[in-house]
Amino acid sequence: MEFMDLQKIKSTVIYGLEETGHISRFAGRFFAQAFRPPFEWKEFFKQCYLIGYSSLFLVSATGFIMGIVLTLQIRPTMISFGAASYMPNMVGIAFIREIGPMVTALICAGKIGSGIGAELGSMRVTEQIDAMEVSGTNPFKFLVVTRIWAATMMLPLLVIAADFVGLTGSYLIESTRGDVTATLYFGRVFSSLVLGDVIPATVKTFFFGFVIGLIGCYKGFFSKKGTAGVGKAANSAVVLASLLLFLVDFLAVLVADIFYTI
Amino acid sequence: MMSASTYDQTKPLLVLKGVKKAFGHHQVLKGFNLELYPNENVVILGKSGSGKSVLIKCLVRLIEMDEGHIEVLGRSMADVEQDELDAIRTDVGFLFQGSALYDSMTVRENLLFPLRRHPGRMRGRSEAELVREALGNVGLEKAADLMPDELSGGMKRRVALARTLILKPKIILYDEPTTGLDPITANEIIQLILKLQDELMTSSLIITHDMDCARVISNRVVILQDGINYAQGTYSELARSTDPKVKAFYKEVQNPIDG
Numbered sequence: 334m335e336f337m338d339l340q341k342i343k344s345t346v347i348y349g350l351e352e353t354g355h356i357s358r359f360a361g362r363f364f365a366q367a368f369r370p371p372f373e374w375k376e377f378f379k380q381c382y383l384i385g386y387s388s389l390f391l392v393s394a395t396g397f398i399m400g401i402v403l404t405l406q407i408r409p410t411m412i413s414f415g416a417a418s419y420m421p422n423m424v425g426i427a428f429i430r431e432i433g434p435m436v437t438a439l440i441c442a443g444k445i446g447s448g449i450g451a452e453l454g455s456m457r458v459t460e461q462i463d464a465m466e467v468s469g470t471n472p473f474k475f476l477v478v479t480r481i482w483a484a485t486m487m488l489p490l491l492v493i494a495a496d497f498v499g500l501t502g503s504y505l506i507e508s509t510r511g512d513v514t515a516t517l518y519f520g521r522v523f524s525s526l527v528l529g530d531v532i533p534a535t536v537k538t539f540f541f542g543f544v545i546g547l548i549g550c551y552k553g554f555f556s557k558k559g560t561a562g563v564g565k566a567a568n569s570a571v572v573l574a575s576l577l578l579f580l581v582d583f584l585a586v587l588v589a590d591i592f593y594t595i
Numbered sequence: 596m597m598s599a600s601t602y603d604q605t606k607p608l609l610v611l612k613g614v615k616k617a618f619g620h621h622q623v624l625k626g627f628n629l630e631l632y633p634n635e636n637v638v639i640l641g642k643s644g645s646g647k648s649v650l651i652k653c654l655v656r657l658i659e660m661d662e663g664h665i666e667v668l669g670r671s672m673a674d675v676e677q678d679e680l681d682a683i684r685t686d687v688g689f690l691f692q693g694s695a696l697y698d699s700m701t702v703r704e705n706l707l708f709p710l711r712r713h714p715g716r717m718r719g720r721s722e723a724e725l726v727r728e729a730l731g732n733v734g735l736e737k738a739a740d741l742m743p744d745e746l747s748g749g750m751k752r753r754v755a756l757a758r759t760l761i762l763k764p765k766i767i768l769y770d771e772p773t774t775g776l777d778p779i780t781a782n783e784i785i786q787l788i789l790k791l792q793d794e795l796m797t798s799s800l801i802i803t804h805d806m807d808c809a810r811v812i813s814n815r816v817v818i819l820q821d822g823i824n825y826a827q828g829t830y831s832e833l834a835r836s837t838d839p840k841v842k843a844f845y846k847e848v849q850n851p852i853d854g
């Protein structure tokens with residue numbers, strides 16, 4: 334029994350290392366082509382639109398609810414400290430630095446990551462990617478480079494939307510509990526934020542978008558044959574992207590912390 | 596129909612020598628040889644899973660062979676760089692088994708996709724004109740604005756053919772052009788292939804296990820069996836073969852000899 338488990342751990346570790354190698358190579362291929370013309374502008378803008386449009390409602394709705402929930406949860410504690418007037422500062426920092434980016438990224442990993450994984454997976458399985466290749470065009474550039482760029486560019490915008498809607502939700506709760514105006518509320522939010530909050534929080538959202546696009550494309554582009562392959566591509570894109578998002582977040586916080594302390 | 600002896604035998608368009616390919620321990624191709632000459636229609640017959648698709652994918656380097664030599668239009672495929680490979684690929688049309696239409700694009704966009712990336716192939720004509728001509732060739736003038744999922748299987752095959760032909764390739768590779776179609780539609784596709792073949796003066800390699808298709812289209816048949824070019828000859832020559840593995844292909848055909 335123990336021996337079996339050891340074998341299993343060993344093969345999991347090997348698989349993990351191999352997968353890391355493959356993904357790194359895939360990312361390398363992206364950077365090798367990402368800045369080299371000709372660009373597939375039309376496909377890029379189409380993907381930006383699809384990614385932004387398809388997730389905007391979901392991201393906003395989630396952000397709104399998170400804003401309300403967070404406010405309701407934190408409020409009693411803040412009151413017991415006699416710090417109820419610091420609610421905007423507290424919620425603002427929590428949202429801009431962590432909750433907005435992370436919730437948006439996880440939602441997008443589910444929606445965009447799986448969407449790209451399934452789309453490219455089914456194109457692989459039905460030989461559409463092969464068809465592009467034999468017509469003398471570069472499917473990596475047309476499909477992968479455009480989608481990774483689009484995800485990287487759109488995620489920060491979606492995060493801004495989530496932040497804004499979330500803080501609005503929080504403000505609505507605050508305004509029912511005391512007479513705080515929107516100007517006062519958002520004024521306090523912004524005054525509590527320093528560049529050290531906003532810059533790392535924004536920079537990391539580009540990385541989040543990159544990770545979601547990269548993993549979705551990687552899983553889809555190398556999807557195994559058959560409909561089961563497509564399902565697996567979509568599913569594993571979500572799982573792996575979510576995992577990596579936490580890793581990127583962790584690294585981002587570490588790095589930002591170094592800048593803070595010096 | 597063109598007889599086997601009328602084509603120019605001087606310079607082969609395609610040469611395969613000792614092509615080998617394995618997936619893990621599964622040796623699919625074990626040294627396949629073939630030459631395709633101008634104006635020839637060669638059918639490769641093989642049972643399903645015998646490695647027919649692997650073979651033609653090796654030809655255009657969608658799959659890298661393990662060993663062997665492949666020459667397309669006089670150039671050794673193993674040696675070419677990406678740019679030259681792309682150029683060669685535009686001279687080699689490929690019709691995929693499932694048509695492989697881009698399902699997020701309209702029929703028109705499907706046809707324009709290869710064309711826009713190879714503007715040199717437009718021969719000074721407008722996009723609209725070329726699309727109209729390509730669709731006219733396959734009898735689908737009105738389908739330009741439809742999406743692939745609005746088309747029947749036979750129409751998809753026609754659009755895929757139009758998309759392949761729009762670059763005016765010198766060689767066309769067909770991966771089971773009639774599989775998955777009802778007999779009537781299959782026959783329409785076969786007739787269409789013959790007609791276009793004649794008009795555009797292309798040479799073809801057709802892989803199939805459809806004996807009707809082999810009988811009508813081929814100048815020469817090569818049987819892919821056990822990973823090699825097991826037997827070859829005209830359709831009726833092979834029909835008279837006494838080899839049991841060759842005979843197996845003709846088993847279900849009604850009157851093999853006078854076909």
Ligand SMILES: Nc1ncnc2c1ncn2[C@@H]1O[C@H](COP(=O)(O)OP(=O)(O)O)[C@@H](O)[C@H]1O
Binds near residue numbers: 641644647648650
């Ligand atoms: N990418 C691949 N990985 C592993 N095995 C493959 C791959 N492609 C094809 N094969 C195997 O090669 C054999 C021949 O496949 P194929 O050429 O598609 O057959 P067919 O003659 O029906 O076209 C099959 O056994 C198939 O499982």
Ligand SMILES: [Mg+2]
Binds near residue numbers: 647649
């Ligand atoms: Mg096949």
